Amino acid sequence: MQPVIETQELCKVYGQRRAVDGVELHVPEGCVYGFIGPNGAGKSTTMKMLLGLVHPTAGRVCLLGQPMTERNRLALLRQTGSLIESPSGYPHLTGEENLQVVADLKGVPRKDIDRVLEIVDLAGDRRRKVGQYSLGMRQRLGIAMALLGSPRLLILDEPTNGLDPAGIQEMRDLLVHMPERTGATVFVSSHLLGEMEQMAEQVGIIDHGKMLFEGPLQALQRHSRGNYRLRVLQPQKAVPALQARGVPARLEKGALTLPPLPDAALAAAVQAVADAGAGVVELTAHTKSLEEIFLSLTQTREVK
Amino acid sequence: MFLRCFRAENRKLHASPIWILFFLLPVISAVYGTFNYLQNLGILQDQWYSLWTQHTLFYALFFYPVLVGVYAAYLWRLEHRGHNWNLILAAPVRPLALFLAKYVVVLKLVLLTQLLVFGLYVLCGKAFAHLPGWPPVQTLLFLLRGLVGGQCVIALQLLLSMLIRSFAVPVFLGLAGGVAGMLCASKGIGLAFPYALMQVGMNANKSEDLLAGQYGGFLLASALWLALFLALAHLLLTRRDVRA
Ligand SMILES: Nc1ncnc2c1ncn2[C@@H]1O[C@H](COP(=O)(O)OP(=O)(O)OP(=O)(O)O)[C@@H](O)[C@H]1O
Ligand SMILES: [Mg+2]
Numbered sequence: 101m102q103p104v105i106e107t108q109e110l111c112k113v114y115g116q117r118r119a120v121d122g123v124e125l126h127v128p129e130g131c132v133y134g135f136i137g138p139n140g141a142g143k144s145t146t147m148k149m150l151l152g153l154v155h156p157t158a159g160r161v162c163l164l165g166q167p168m169t170e171r172n173r174l175a176l177l178r179q180t181g182s183l184i185e186s187p188s189g190y191p192h193l194t195g196e197e198n199l200q201v202v203a204d205l206k207g208v209p210r211k212d213i214d215r216v217l218e219i220v221d222l223a224g225d226r227r228r229k230v231g232q233y234s235l236g237m238r239q240r241l242g243i244a245m246a247l248l249g250s251p252r253l254l255i256l257d258e259p260t261n262g263l264d265p266a267g268i269q270e271m272r273d274l275l276v277h278m279p280e281r282t283g284a285t286v287f288v289s290s291h292l293l294g295e296m297e298q299m300a301e302q303v304g305i306i307d308h309g310k311m312l313f314e315g316p317l318q319a320l321q322r323h324s325r326g327n328y329r330l331r332v333l334q335p336q337k338a339v340p341a342l343q344a345r346g347v348p349a350r351l352e353k354g355a356l357t358l359p360p361l362p363d364a365a366l367a368a369a370v371q372a373v374a375d376a377g378a379g380v381v382e383l384t385a386h387t388k389s390l391e392e393i394f395l396s397l398t399q400t401r402e403v404k
Numbered sequence: 405m406f407l408r409c410f411r412a413e414n415r416k417l418h419a420s421p422i423w424i425l426f427f428l429l430p431v432i433s434a435v436y437g438t439f440n441y442l443q444n445l446g447i448l449q450d451q452w453y454s455l456w457t458q459h460t461l462f463y464a465l466f467f468y469p470v471l472v473g474v475y476a477a478y479l480w481r482l483e484h485r486g487h488n489w490n491l492i493l494a495a496p497v498r499p500l501a502l503f504l505a506k507y508v509v510v511l512k513l514v515l516l517t518q519l520l521v522f523g524l525y526v527l528c529g530k531a532f533a534h535l536p537g538w539p540p541v542q543t544l545l546f547l548l549r550g551l552v553g554g555q556c557v558i559a560l561q562l563l564l565s566m567l568i569r570s571f572a573v574p575v576f577l578g579l580a581g582g583v584a585g586m587l588c589a590s591k592g593i594g595l596a597f598p599y600a601l602m603q604v605g606m607n608a609n610k611s612e613d614l615l616a617g618q619y620g621g622f623l624l625a626s627a628l629w630l631a632l633f634l635a636l637a638h639l640l641l642t643r644r645d646v647r648a
Contacts, residue, residue: 151494153646170642177496184490190482192419204412205495207405245491 102165104129104253104285105150110159112145112309119145121309122159127287127302130279134300134317135289142309143289144185147257150287151182164252178206181246181284182255187238188245191231195222195241198230199248208249216244219281220274236267243274247282254278256288260295272299293324293393305397312397324393326386328358328366333379341376345369355382405497409505413479417509422478429471430517433463434524438532452529452539456546456607459525464550464606465582469557469599471517473578475510476561477571484569489646499641500634503562507634510558511551518547546607552626553605556598557581559633566637595625 105127112120120142127133137143148154150161152173161168163176189198199213217223220240225233230241239259246254259275260268276299278286290296296303296317303320305313313320332338335351342349342356347369349356361369374380388396437459441448448454483489492502522544529535557578564574578599585599594600595618605622 148490148646151490153490153493155643155645174496174498177494180494182490182494184494185487188487188491190416190488191486193416197415197418201412201415202491202495204408204415205492205497207408207496 102129103127103162104164105133105287106162107146107150108160108162110146110149110161111157112142112149112154113157118309120149120156123306123309123311124314125304125311126314127285129285130283131301132275132279132286132288132299134296134303135287135306136291136293136296136303137289137306138291141291141306143291143306144257146306147182147184147255147287147289150255151177151180151184153184178249179252180255181248181251181253182257183239183242183246183259184255184257186242186257186259186261187235189230189238189241192229194227194229195233195237196226198241199244202245203248206249212248212250216247219247220244235262236264236270239263239267239271240274243271247284250282250284252284254284254286254288256286258289258291260290260292268295275299293320297321305393320393323396324388325360326388326392327360329382329384329386330356330358330370330373330380331382332356332373333381335378337376338373338378341372341378342369345372406501406504409497409501410508413505413509416479416482420478422475422513425471425474426513426517427520429467430463430520430524433467434459434521434528436462437525438528441533451535452537452543455529455533455535456525456539456543459521459528460546460550460606463521464603465586466579468550468554468602469561469578469582469585470575472510472514472554472557473561473565473575475513476506476558477565477574479506479509480562480565481571493641493646500638503566503634503637503641506562507555507559510562511555514554514558515551518551522547546605549605549607549622550602551605552623553598553601553603556626556629556633557602559630559637560598563633563637563640567640595621598629601626601629 103126105125107123107125110120110123111118123146135143145154149156150163152168164179166172166176168176190201193201196213199216200210203210203213214223217226220243222237222240222244225237230238233241243256243259246256260271263271272295275286275288278284300317302315303313303317304311305320313323330338331354335354335356338356339349339351345368347358347361349358358369370380370383437455441455441458448458483492493499526539529539561574561578564577568574581599585594585597585603588594588597588600589603594604601622
């Protein structure tokens with residue numbers, strides 16, 4: 101299947117800084133794709149290049165199967181909805197008037213406004229001034245603007261930025277159902293892996309302008325599996341039992357640290373420790389933070 | 405495409421505070437002009453023409469560039485704030501159409517302002533200066549010429565406010581431009597400077613016609629300045645990266 105977004109060797113250099121450095125994206129149609137990276141990684145810059153807001157120093161962008169050029173840029177934008185460095189909008193106008201401004205610019209009939217207000221659940225606040233909206237409402241208004249005209253592709257830059265946990269959950273529910281509800285492919289950025297775990301099927305990870313990983317979320321989760329901490333009453337009995345099974349264990353602060361193991365192997369190891377009479381008290385899984393995953397991704401990459 | 409942008413631009417003016425200024429400045433300039441006229445009846449003997457110069461001298465010199473500067477700065481401030489640059493430039497419209505829409509919106513406002521200025525001129529002439537009859541038709545022509553020359557100022561102020569994120573700096577530049585325009589006009593090189601085109605068009609400082617026999621040059625200069633500013637706007641909007 102033709103990817104909805106494809107980039108080749110996409111670069112953007114600001115002075116000496118390579119903000120985006122050889123990024124290759126492949127976003128399949130009909131999915132939610134999470135574009136993840138810490139602050140300053142180059143997410144917004146990449147998204148702006150996809151929309152032609154920033155001119156790439158080098159590389160190519162293909163949207164919806166066509167290489168983007170000056171000539172077909174408007175045609176491609178017509179099928180794309182975006183929210184970059186949110187929230188935007190005109191605070192002195194009402195929510196509805198804001199949507200009318202965007203509908204006019206996109207050449208979309210007015211009645212589409214009712215549809216998008218319904219989707220983002222702002223129909224009740226349509227006559228209020230956007231200046232009085234909460235941050236979460238402004239973010240949802242931004243999504244509504246992007247949804248006008250039923251685009252095939254949505255490019256959303258950190259739509260959960262600044263929201264409280266409830267707001268984040270709402271946004272997540274909104275986005276995860278977007279492909280089935282509107283048929284759009286969703287390309288959404290975040291600096292939190294955890295946020296993406298519950299909505300993205302595909303993920304791309306970027307740091308210092310370089311792609312570290314791209315693929316299905318499950319493949320990434322293999323990288324994110326961290327060490328286990330096993331607390332026992334008598335560590336001196338546990339260590340030989342583990343070594344006998346070939347599981348390297350370290351004793352740290354009164355507990356054993358085990359490396360990432362497949363579930364079956366882990367169960368067997370714990371069984372062996374219990375059989376040795378060490379007295380199993382607690383087993384905790386440690387999931388890696390995004391930074392640690394970055395580290396492990398960078399290291400595996402250098403080994404390759 | 406242009407009409408879509410124009411409609412969007414018009415909508416942004418709803419409930420906007422610039423309407424206060426729209427009424428305030430012409431009224432100040434009319435009060436000041438009438439007062440000046442009545443104080444100097446000894447020298448100002450051309451009746452309606454004299455009142456016209458008093459009404460429009462300060463309007464063309466100070467108030468017009470400031471007013472246009474504020475209109476332009478306000479329209480761009482709407483985009484500078486928040487991240488609206490991303491919003492408008494990711495819309496499927498040509499960037500020049502966005503600029504042209506703002507230009508026409510300001511032109512519309514200025515047309516209304518000019519009519520207000522004329523209305524106040526007639527009102528003051530009858531009510532306070534007790535002038536006989538009605539103002540000469542020529543003053544209407546001056547008004548129209550002011551618009552033709554003044555539209556260069558609109559394009560220039562829009563360009564300045566697009567580039568300069570501050571609200572006050574472009575307005576101040578407009579004020580300085582107005583003063584510089586007066587100097588140019590008095591040296592007879594008014595056609596070479598956009599701010600002066602407005603002043604000679606309005607016939608703001610003399611009772612005799614400043615443009616007699618120069619219409620061709622005046623129209624050409626106005627058109628050339630406009631073309632230059634539009635070309636610059638197009639280049640800047642398409643070649644530069646968006647900084648929201
Ligand atoms: N206009 C610019 N001029 C110079 N440097 C820039 C410009 N825009 C971005 N950068 C730099 O490029 C890098 C990437 O910035 P970008 O905004 O794309 O990061 P990001 O991943 O979106 O970060 P965040 O999570 O903070 O939004 C940063 O180091 C930033 O300082
Ligand atoms: Mg960003």
